[in-house]
Amino acid sequence: xxxxxxxxxxxxxxxxxxxxxxxxxxxxxxxxxxxxxxxxxxxxxxxxxxxxxxxxxxxxxxxxxxxxxxxxxxxxxxxxxxxxxxxxxxxxxxxxxxxxxxxxxxxxxxxxxxxxxxxxxxxxxxxxxxxxxxxxxxxxxxxxxxxxxxxxxxxxxxxxxxxxxxxxxxxxxxxxxxxxxxxxxxxxxxxxxxxxxxxxxxxxxxxxxxxxxxxxxxxxxxxxxxxxxxxxxxxxxxxxxxxxxxxxxxxxxxxxxxxxxxxxxxxxxxxxxxxxxxxxxxxxxxxxxxxxxxxxxxxxxxxxxxxxxxxxxxxxxxxxxx
Amino acid sequence: xxxxxxxxxxxxxxxxxxxxxxxxxxxxxxxxxxxxxxxxxxxxxxxxxxxxxxxxxxxxxxxxxxxxxxxxxxxxxxxxxxxxxxxxxxxxxxxxxxxxxxxxxxxxxxxxxxxxxxxxxxxxxxxxxxxxxxxxxxxxxxxxxxxxxxxxxxxxxxxxxxxxxxxxxxxxxxxxxxxxxxxxxxxxxxxxxxxxxxxxxxxxxxxxxxxxxxxxxxxxxxxxxxxxxxxxxxxxxxxxxxxxxxxxxxxxxxxx
Numbered sequence: 155x156x157x158x159x160x161x162x163x164x165x166x167x168x169x170x171x172x173x174x175x176x177x178x179x180x181x182x183x184x185x186x187x188x189x190x191x192x193x194x195x196x197x198x199x200x201x202x203x204x205x206x207x208x209x210x211x212x213x214x215x216x217x218x219x220x221x222x223x224x225x226x227x228x229x230x231x232x233x234x235x236x237x238x239x240x241x242x243x244x245x246x247x248x249x250x251x252x253x254x255x256x257x258x259x260x261x262x263x264x265x266x267x268x269x270x271x272x273x274x275x276x277x278x279x280x281x282x283x284x285x286x287x288x289x290x291x292x293x294x295x296x297x298x299x300x301x302x303x304x305x306x307x308x309x310x311x312x313x314x315x316x317x318x319x320x321x322x323x324x325x326x327x328x329x330x331x332x333x334x335x336x337x338x339x340x341x342x343x344x345x346x347x348x349x350x351x352x353x354x355x356x357x358x359x360x361x362x363x364x365x366x367x368x369x370x371x372x373x374x375x376x377x378x379x380x381x382x383x384x385x386x387x388x389x390x391x392x393x394x395x396x397x398x399x400x401x402x403x404x405x406x407x408x409x410x411x412x413x414x415x416x417x418x419x420x421x422x423x424x425x426x427x428x429x430x431x432x433x434x435x436x437x438x439x440x441x442x443x444x445x446x447x448x449x450x451x452x453x454x455x456x457x458x459x460x461x462x463x464x465x466x467x468x469x470x471x472x473x474x475x476x
Numbered sequence: 477x478x479x480x481x482x483x484x485x486x487x488x489x490x491x492x493x494x495x496x497x498x499x500x501x502x503x504x505x506x507x508x509x510x511x512x513x514x515x516x517x518x519x520x521x522x523x524x525x526x527x528x529x530x531x532x533x534x535x536x537x538x539x540x541x542x543x544x545x546x547x548x549x550x551x552x553x554x555x556x557x558x559x560x561x562x563x564x565x566x567x568x569x570x571x572x573x574x575x576x577x578x579x580x581x582x583x584x585x586x587x588x589x590x591x592x593x594x595x596x597x598x599x600x601x602x603x604x605x606x607x608x609x610x611x612x613x614x615x616x617x618x619x620x621x622x623x624x625x626x627x628x629x630x631x632x633x634x635x636x637x638x639x640x641x642x643x644x645x646x647x648x649x650x651x652x653x654x655x656x657x658x659x660x661x662x663x664x665x666x667x668x669x670x671x672x673x674x675x676x677x678x679x680x681x682x683x684x685x686x687x688x689x690x691x692x693x694x695x696x697x698x699x700x701x702x703x704x705x706x707x708x709x710x711x712x713x714x715x716x717x718x719x720x721x722x723x724x725x726x727x728x729x730x731x732x
Contacts, residue, residue: 166484173486197637203573203584263638307487308571309497309520312618313581316636317526319625324651326643330666333681354642358651368652370660388661402662409648409660425666434685435697438717450725452712467713467726 161247164189165276171210171304178303181291183210184280188222189247192310193236193271197320198260201228201269201313208271208311209302211235213281214290218242220281222273224306230260231268238273242282249274263321263360322361326411328353331418332427355411371395371402371409488519488586497521497616498534506537507604517591523548523583524618525556525576526626532556532617534610537595537603539563544596546585548574551607557582563596578627578634645670 165186167173193208195201211225222238234254253267284291293303330352367384369375372395376385394400402409405417408424418426437445447463449455454466495502497518504513513534523532529550536547547558559572566589574583628635641657643649645664652658664670686692693699701722703713712726 163484163490164487167486169487173488201581203581204567204569204571261638307520308584309522309586309616311584312522312524316578316580316634317620317626319627319636319639321638322657323638323640324649324657325640326648326650327645330664330670332666333669354640357649358657360638361651361655361657363655366656368656368658370648370650370652370658372661372663373659375659386659402660407662407665409650409662411643411648411650423665427666428684428686431695431697432686432692433697434688434693434699436693437688437699438701438715438722439698440717440720440722442720445722446720447722447724450714450723452726453724455724465724469726 161189161274161276170307170310172307174303178293180293180303181284183213183291183293183304184284186276187213187278187281188273189276190274191224191271191306193224193226193269193306193312195226195228195231195269195311195313195315196254196257196266197314197317198230198257198264199226199228199269199313199315200230201226201311201315203308203311203313207302207308208306210293210304210306212290212292213285215242215285215288217288220278220285222275224271224273226269228269230257233257234268236269236271238275240275240278242278244275244278246276247274261320263323263362266320320362321359322365323359324357324361325354326357328355329411329425331425332421332423357412369393371400491519492516497612499611499613501608502611503609505605505609507606507609511598511603513610514588514591514594517588517594519570519586519588521583521585521612521616522618523557523574523612523616524620525574525582526580526620527554527556529554529556530614530617530619532612533607534605534612536605537598539596539598539600539603541600544592546572546574546595548583559583559585561592563592566592566596578629580627580634580636 164170167185170188170191188210200206206226206228208224208226210222212221212223214221214223218241220240220242222240224236224238226232231254234257236252236254238250238252240248240250249272251270251272253270255268256264256266257268258264367375367386369386370393372388372390372392374387374389374392376387377383378385395402397403405424406422406429410424415424417424421427422429435441437447447455449465452468454464454468456464456466458464491497493516495504495515497520498504498513504515505511525532525548527550529552531551532548533551534546535549535553535555536545538545538547542562542564543560544563545558545560548556550556555577557574557576559574561567561572570587570589570592572585572587573581574585576582626636628639641649643659645667646662648660648662650658650660688699691699701715701724703711703715714723714725714727716723
């Protein structure tokens with residue numbers, strides 16, 4: 155005995171929506187209009203099958219076209235409805251794949267739709283009776299406790315949440331700059347803390363395709379293909395790190411964190427501060443934390459302001475000693 | 477109405493007398509031949525575990541004191557995913573989400589309340605099913621190939637989506653050329669200052685002497701105070717270090 159096909163069956167039952175014992179009482183969408191559908195929830199859709207649903211929100215007629223608008227409660231895709239279009243004269247079993255808009259708020263690297271899906275429609279006769287002219291029929295918006303009148307069977311939904319790596323992005327902790335000793339009263343023992351939470355200095359974003367990791371100064375990268383492992387090892391002087399002409403030595407063992415980073419004003423270093431040869435380490439060969447300058451006969455040394463010594467000669471004293 | 481026949485039963489009702497989503501050949505009987513998955517127990521399923529296998533089957537039902545785990549394996553008997561429900565508080569919807577070993581979404585089972593209760597009543601232990609006992613029909617198994625980079629992980633964390641690689645203390649990570657990420661290990665010249673921000677280590681910015689009267693040191697870091705006689709051969713001023721002290725004094729004959 156010949157049997158009706160799957161789509162034919164679905165023209166007379168709720169599928170692909172969940173059949174419910176009770177509905178909201180609003181005008182339902184005719185069973186014959188939609189016979190199959192399926193959806194793929196995107197990487198950033200935040201779809202959770204235990205919490206979120208996909209549902210038929212509205213059918214709109216615009217002249218000779220029907221628009222089937224599907225929505226989801228998944229937070230990352232909630233603002234991006236899927237709209238399928240059909241001419242009112244479309245024959246049975248017409249199928250269409252549609253992608254939603256791109257949710258650029260979740261990622262600057264995002265290029266794929268928040269979600270996508272397909273819709274197979276049946277005969278449009280009952281829908282034409284429901285919408286004989288321009289207008290729309292809006293169905294019950296879902297809540298978790300009530301559910302939607304036209305909630306899609308959850309097994310018709312595939313989730314790509316956490317399914318793949320979309321891009322590699324590269325950055326570094328923001329640089330810590332040398333303290334300006336002129337601005338601190340460190341002589342009194344004040345503590346100048348570095349910021350506890352360091353910002354990220356972005357170097358490159360949205361790397362896709364065949365990304366390669368390359369060992370730089372003092373670094374070795376070992377690759378094990380058998381278990382897909384990259385091991386990064388620190389090794390002194392690896393990759394010409396001890397070459398005085400290397401980029402590493404150019405800024406005194408520092409490297410630019412981003413393209414165009416330049417040394418701080420007044421310093422040859424990216425992090426600021428003085429080089430060793432810029433510091434007075436001894437006076438007349440005398441070193442130490444404190445260098446004492448003693449005034450002998452005929453000389454006076456006085457402190458003027460906080461950073462000025464005035465050395466004076468007193469010839470009268472010299473006379474008296476003679 | 478006695479004898480009435482529903483010509484177009486709803487989808488879920490239609491599955492109530494079929495093995496769907498299991499294959500028609502599935503016995504739904506465990507390896508001991510004693511336990512049976514109710515024929516109408518599974519209403520629907522979708523399995524999209526990431527891997528290269530297109531076939532999936534229910535291999536084990538693991539019952540503990542408070543949970544029931546449904547383990548899905550591929551044709552090579554490798555675990556693809558599992559779904560877990562609490563037998564004391566089974567989900568009212570019957571929805572059992574599936575996750576793989578990395579906690580990635582891998583599908584969904586829709587079970588009847590009766591089925592969840594039956595399997596919970598099998599007793600604590602692992603109840604296995606042979607390859608032919610509980611294979612799923614192909615329509616519920618969506619291929620999800622390993623063709624792209626699925627994740628970046630270390631020993632205990634798993635990253636997907638837009639993955640950020642951040643150079644921490646003493647490490648610089650940069651895009652060296654297009655799609656080449658270079659890792660340099662430089663160390664931190666200001667490590668004390670960084671450590672100070674991470675904890676209670678006190679840090680005093682060093683006081684340094686860079687110039688005297690605008691003049692810096694020589695190449696060895698030394699600054700020399702000296703006396704130069706511009707008008708006489710033997711100036712009275714003397715500057716000399718002695719005993720770690722710099723003496724500045726005047727000597728010589730009197731000034732008339």
